[in-house]
Amino acid sequence: MSESSLRVVWVYPDLLSTYGDRGNALVVERRARQRHLNVTRIDVRSDQSVPTSGDIYLIGGGEDRPQRLAAERLRNDTGLVRAAENGAIILGVCAGFQILGHEFVNDLGQREPGLGLLDVWTTRGEGERCVGDVLADVDPQLGLPQLTGFENHQGVTHLGQGVKPLARVTAGRGNGTGDGTEGAWRDTVFGTYLHGPVLARNPAVADMLLKLALDVNALPPADTTWYDALRAERIAATTRPA
Amino acid sequence: MAGTESEPTGARDASLPARAKIAVTAGKVAAAVSRKAGRGSGSVIGGKVALRLDPDLLATLADHLDVVLVSATNGKTTTTRLIAEALRAAGPVVSNALGANMPAGITSALAGGSEARFGVIEVDEKYLAGVARDTRPKAIALLNLSRDQLDRAAETRMMAEKWREGLQDTEAVVIANADDPLVTWAASSCKKVVWVAAGQAWKEDAWSCPACGGVMQRPGDDWFCQECGFRRPNPHWALQGTHVIDPQRGAWPIQLQLPGRANLANATSSAAVAAVFGVSPQVALERMRGVSAVAGRYDVVQYQGRDIRLLLAKNPAGWLETFSLIDGPPTPVVLSVNALDADGTDTSWLWDVDYERLAGHPVFVLGQRKLDLAVRLEVAGLQFHVVDSLEQAVRMAPPGRIEAIANYTAFQQLRKVVAG
Numbered sequence: 001m002s003e004s005s006l007r008v009v010w011v012y013p014d015l016l017s018t019y020g021d022r023g024n025a026l027v028v029e030r031r032a033r034q035r036h037l038n039v040t041r042i043d044v045r046s047d048q049s050v051p052t053s054g055d056i057y058l059i060g061g062g063e064d065r066p067q068r069l070a071a072e073r074l075r076n077d078t079g080l081v082r083a084a085e086n087g088a089i090i091l092g093v094c095a096g097f098q099i100l101g102h103e104f105v106n107d108l109g110q111r112e113p114g115l116g117l118l119d120v121w122t123t124r125g126e127g128e129r130c131v132g133d134v135l136a137d138v139d140p141q142l143g144l145p146q147l148t149g150f151e152n153h154q155g156v157t158h159l160g161q162g163v164k165p166l167a168r169v170t171a172g173r174g175n176g177t178g179d180g181t182e183g184a185w186r187d188t189v190f191g192t193y194l195h196g197p198v199l200a201r202n203p204a205v206a207d208m209l210l211k212l213a214l215d216v217n218a219l220p221p222a223d224t225t226w227y228d229a230l231r232a233e234r235i236a237a238t239t240r241p242a
Numbered sequence: 243m244a245g246t247e248s249e250p251t252g253a254r255d256a257s258l259p260a261r262a263k264i265a266v267t268a269g270k271v272a273a274a275v276s277r278k279a280g281r282g283s284g285s286v287i288g289g290k291v292a293l294r295l296d297p298d299l300l301a302t303l304a305d306h307l308d309v310v311l312v313s314a315t316n317g318k319t320t321t322t323r324l325i326a327e328a329l330r331a332a333g334p335v336v337s338n339a340l341g342a343n344m345p346a347g348i349t350s351a352l353a354g355g356s357e358a359r360f361g362v363i364e365v366d367e368k369y370l371a372g373v374a375r376d377t378r379p380k381a382i383a384l385l386n387l388s389r390d391q392l393d394r395a396a397e398t399r400m401m402a403e404k405w406r407e408g409l410q411d412t413e414a415v416v417i418a419n420a421d422d423p424l425v426t427w428a429a430s431s432c433k434k435v436v437w438v439a440a441g442q443a444w445k446e447d448a449w450s451c452p453a454c455g456g457v458m459q460r461p462g463d464d465w466f467c468q469e470c471g472f473r474r475p476n477p478h479w480a481l482q483g484t485h486v487i488d489p490q491r492g493a494w495p496i497q498l499q500l501p502g503r504a505n506l507a508n509a510t511s512s513a514a515v516a517a518v519f520g521v522s523p524q525v526a527l528e529r530m531r532g533v534s535a536v537a538g539r540y541d542v543v544q545y546q547g548r549d550i551r552l553l554l555a556k557n558p559a560g561w562l563e564t565f566s567l568i569d570g571p572p573t574p575v576v577l578s579v580n581a582l583d584a585d586g587t588d589t590s591w592l593w594d595v596d597y598e599r600l601a602g603h604p605v606f607v608l609g610q611r612k613l614d615l616a617v618r619l620e621v622a623g624l625q626f627h628v629v630d631s632l633e634q635a636v637r638m639a640p641p642g643r644i645e646a647i648a649n650y651t652a653f654q655q656l657r658k659v660v661a662g
Contacts, residue, residue: 001418014449014457019392023593030621037590045449047457063397152392152586172390194549200617227621230613 002194005038009054012046014164015070016096020118021060023197031206034222050079061094061195064107071099071112089188089212097191098122118191119162120184125176129154133238134172136182148201148234149194159184171238188212203227252375265296266353289346303352304377305360314368314385316560320536321508322364328516328526333359372657379414383511387424388447388559390530390587398447402428417514420477427452431558438514439477440507444559481510486523494523499534502567538657545660546636549643554653558594564647571602574639578609578652589614597622606635609652634661
């Protein structure tokens with residue numbers, strides 16, 4: 001990271017901020033400040049160029065047309081791709097996850113190229129939209145507690161050899177491929193269908209992004225009382241038989 | 243209550259075709275049974291039964307009325323009420339004043355049987371095009387569009403698109419908010435549009451041009467797309483401070499009992515609607531002044547010896563307007579959020595609300611999803627108390643009137659609690 005301040009870049013809130021995605025930026029900032037880290041949040045609108053010097057990049061969910069526009073502008077801009085080549089930490093959520101892959105189906109029903117930062121591609125699901133609470137066990141290699149979140153998408157995301165599933169669902173649909181995978185990751189690039197404020201329900205993921213950015217194995221403790229209470233409540237509500 | 247002034251007189255029923263008469267009667271029976279069973283007013287079930295028997299009933303009932311439709315994400319119940327009050331200056335009004343705003347509820351309200359001249363009807367956004375086709379309105383008021391219950395509703399821009407397609411052939415005068423790019427897009431294909439500069443605090447759903455997808459430029463109150471030239475139309479009517487400016491540049495003071503900028507905007511749109519029917523802004527605004535609470539919203543109630551003002555906020559745009567009208571710190575604030583089906587089951591919208599604006603207020607959090615709120619407020623860096631009941635919040639709150647802000651079903655629950 002740069003010496004003075006941790007730079008958190010929120011990519012295209014004008015297009016990709018439909019489901020409370022601002023929450024992820026707020027939680028990363030908050031968790032960093034609780035550790036007395038100096039943080040700068042940079043909100044990059046889609047008519048601005050994406051800086052390549054960020055530490056953590058967040059790219060959120062959006063409707064179908066804005067998703068296409070975002071993919072077009074990110075391909076032309078190349079800032080995010082160059083940042084990734086420099087080892088930036090990236091979290092893509094829902095539509096943002098799909099954009100990080102090779103391609104997705106756009107609002108015109110056409111195959112739209114993504115950024116190719118994750119070895120995944122997305123087709124449109126034939127069945128009902130995946131809507132509802134999700135629980136998922138994270139790839140043990142990441143050493144994180146179970147994920148809880150909410151999904152709302154039509155896409156089906158297929159994983160290639162170059163990525164691992166971020167998690168395996170125990171409730172909900174995840175990638176929609178029917179094999180129980182949810183999200184994908186490689187190195188420091190992560191994608192998930194748990195939309196909007198996924199970090200508010202999973203502060204350990206926010207802390208993981210901070211640890212990667214700081215290149216440390218541990219952070220000073222920060223209070224998680226309310227996050228823990230919320231997690232316990234949502235996990236109980238999601239596992240309770242309907 | 244506005245809705246009960248149009249109780250059966252029989253005069254209308256007598257003029258209806260036989261099939262419609264049977265349908266209306268069956269609907270009333272179903273409603274009465276439902277009421278007896280303690281399931282609310284019965285207006286929705288009554289309307290459903292009636293529409294099953296006569297699918298054209300809504301059109302038949304609307305046939306004798308000058309119909310005004312009101313739709314929006316926020317403010318439609320209040321604005322429907324304000325317009326109804328204003329138009330009473332020109333003749334009797336029938337209205338779905340209690341907010342049953344889908345076709346069954348609307349049918350039921352109109353089937354009340356009345357000698358009304360005007361039908362002032364709140365319509366759910368999703369049903370606007372269909373209801374406009376069936377009721378052939380003289381005027382349609384479009385107030386605003388923003389994100390709301392995205393786990394079950396269409397995307398916000400798609401809603402604007404649906405309005406645009408559904409209303410392009412309407413003969414109605416469309417009264418539309420020129421400050422909302424999505425509403426402007428929806429209305430700009432209509433034949434007769436009266437543009438109202440009613441303002442819009444929430445801008446997060448219209449940074450992308452609804453016409454071409456270009457990035458919207460929004461300097462001050464203006465907005466335009468640099469790529470395709472789609473831009474804010476010149477308004478005929480405007481809200482300026484606390485005055486309505488009419489098309490002749492006359493300025494009329496708005497003196498409402500209802501609080502907040504959003505209601506000044508609602509009153510401005512309502513004055514523009516009233517003018518379509520020859521009711522002057524002066525007369526219209528004078529009549530709107532009589533409205534003190536709408537379906538419990540804005541009501542100041544007594545509970546446990548304390549004054550509590552009940553405020554409904556269902557989505558980020560609504561919360562934003564609500565924060566701007568509450569009394570400043572150290573006024574205690576109670577927040578209650580549920581995520582039942584009627585609220586939307588996804589709480590991620592809480593992160594689009596600037597709870598940071600509550601800094602300095604003692605804050606009490608309750609409701610089914612109080613823990614979601616707790617995390618949101620913790621991240622906002624606020625001090626707050628999580629409580630189990632309104633009673634507990636009231637007991638802990640420092641002196642002064644309490645502002646209670648809740649989303650849909652949480653609001654209904656608060657009303658029940660304070661009613662004892």
